[in-house]
Amino acid sequence: MKIMINDIVQDGIKELVNIAAANASTALSEMTGLLITVSVPELRIVNIYDFYLEFAETMEEIVYGSVVKFQGGLEGYLLIFMDKKSMEEVVGRLLELLGGEVSKELALDTVKEVFNIFSSSYVTAIYNFLNIYATHTPPTVTEDFLGSILNTALGLMSFNTGSDVILTVKVDLRIQKDDKVLGTDFWMVHLMTSRDIEVISQAIMSL
Amino acid sequence: MSLESSMNSVQASLKKFIDSNEKYKIIGMGDVGFGEDDEVLVTLALGSCVALVIYDPKTKVGGLAHIMQPSSRSSGAGKPGKYADTAVPYMLRALITKGVSKAHLVAKIAGGATMFPYVDVSESIGKKNVDAVKETLKKYDINLIAEDTLGNVGRSVKFYVSTGRMVIKTKDRIYEI
Numbered sequence: 105m106k107i108m109i110n111d112i113v114q115d116g117i118k119e120l121v122n123i124a125a126a127n128a129s130t131a132l133s134e135m136t137g138l139l140i141t142v143s144v145p146e147l148r149i150v151n152i153y154d155f156y157l158e159f160a161e162t163m164e165e166i167v168y169g170s171v172v173k174f175q176g177g178l179e180g181y182l183l184i185f186m187d188k189k190s191m192e193e194v195v196g197r198l199l200e201l202l203g204g205e206v207s208k209e210l211a212l213d214t215v216k217e218v219f220n221i222f223s224s225s226y227v228t229a230i231y232n233f234l235n236i237y238a239t240h241t242p243p244t245v246t247e248d249f250l251g252s253i254l255n256t257a258l259g260l261m262s263f264n265t266g267s268d269v270i271l272t273v274k275v276d277l278r279i280q281k282d283d284k285v286l287g288t289d290f291w292m293v294h295l296m297t298s299r300d301i302e303v304i305s306q307a308i309m310s311l
Numbered sequence: 312m313s314l315e316s317s318m319n320s321v322q323a324s325l326k327k328f329i330d331s332n333e334k335y336k337i338i339g340m341g342d343v344g345f346g347e348d349d350e351v352l353v354t355l356a357l358g359s360c361v362a363l364v365i366y367d368p369k370t371k372v373g374g375l376a377h378i379m380q381p382s383s384r385s386s387g388a389g390k391p392g393k394y395a396d397t398a399v400p401y402m403l404r405a406l407i408t409k410g411v412s413k414a415h416l417v418a419k420i421a422g423g424a425t426m427f428p429y430v431d432v433s434e435s436i437g438k439k440n441v442d443a444v445k446e447t448l449k450k451y452d453i454n455l456i457a458e459d460t461l462g463n464v465g466r467s468v469k470f471y472v473s474t475g476r477m478v479i480k481t482k483d484r485i486y487e488i
Contacts, residue, residue: 153390156340163356164328164467166482173430181430244427248482251356252465255340256426256437259359259379263436268389 107149107269107298116308121145125275127229128222136197143276152258152268163251170219170243171257177238180296181257187289194218216245234307271296328480338377343392345374346472353469357422359437361444362468365402367415373472374402381443395443399451418453419477420444421468423460457488
């Protein structure tokens with residue numbers, strides 16, 4: 105299956121993801137007091153095998169990852185990744201705000217909360233902008249190989265949609281505090297199917 | 312990034328898991344690769360996917376498939392290694408062409424994790440993959456002699472064709488089956 109997309113829709117999707125990612129990073133910024141900035145979204149149409157191989161160099165890197173599946177109006181996936189150092193910065197900041205003793209369980213719960221805030225704000229912004237009703241799965245967070253998280257998400261996507269060609273929209277996030285960059289290995293990618301593009305195109309055209 | 316440079320990156324990544332003196336072949340998602348004697352078949356960072364090796368310990372010839380889905384019935388065409396029900400007969404045919412006797416063949420599997428239970432609605436795709444591989448092996452009368460499956464962790468796998476050793480790396484440890 106091929107994915108065809110014109111320039112207007114392409115720009116619309118970039119804008120949509122930009123707004124949603126900015127919304128999510130603002131929510132996280134407000135929660136932590138850290139400045140989190142977003143890059144310009146990078147949009148590509150790619151087959152899942154090539155997409156997976158592109159991460160070859162970092163496939164066995166151990167990261168925190170979260171996967172959320174859109175349901176209803178959209179059917180793609182939102183993947184969020186954060187390296188250990190970036191996560192320590194964010195979690196450390198949150199726990200500092202909370203005060204008191206920090207157990208391993210509390211730290212892990214905080215990691216989950218960070219991803220939860222980010223993905224919920226992202227998804228809500230997408231739906232508000234497109235004005236379509238849809239739901240999403242609660243985020244599950246794991247600490248594992250980057251490649252294994254991707255492998256599972258791509259496998260599920262291929263299984264659920266029957267297509268191996270997807271649209272990927274990637275955004276890099278940067279964590280700053282007082283002009284100092286704390287973490288850069290924090291990024292998200294929204295995996296969209298051809299049906300998602302159709303739904304988003306229609307919503308953009310009717311705006 | 313071109314496929315060639317991607318493969319070069321794979322080589323770079325492998326240095327962490329594999330002795331660079333080893334004669335290894337990397338098997339990508341949905342692919343099948345074959346080897347003999349001192350060759351090592353490798354697949355990196357499996358999640359819900361399953362690494363299936365079928366080999367002949369006598370002639371030291373074997374193959375590895377990186378299986379992504381249980382059945383080709385739902386979506387049809389694709390790489391032969393993508394589905395459990397196509398990977399097994401494809402490997403069997405190729406191994407027999409290489410002069411291996413079917414009666415000698417044995418199998419090992421690894422992978423099939425459930426990493427994201429909420430996203431994996433109904434039954435986990437990892438478990439579906441494992442069940443489908445086992446069922447297909449049974450159908451073709453191939454003896455499954457070892458497995459390291461299910462759970463919730465990612466796995467990298469390397470398979471030594473000459474000895475039948477399957478070495479598994481997770482985020483916490485390296486062990487073999």
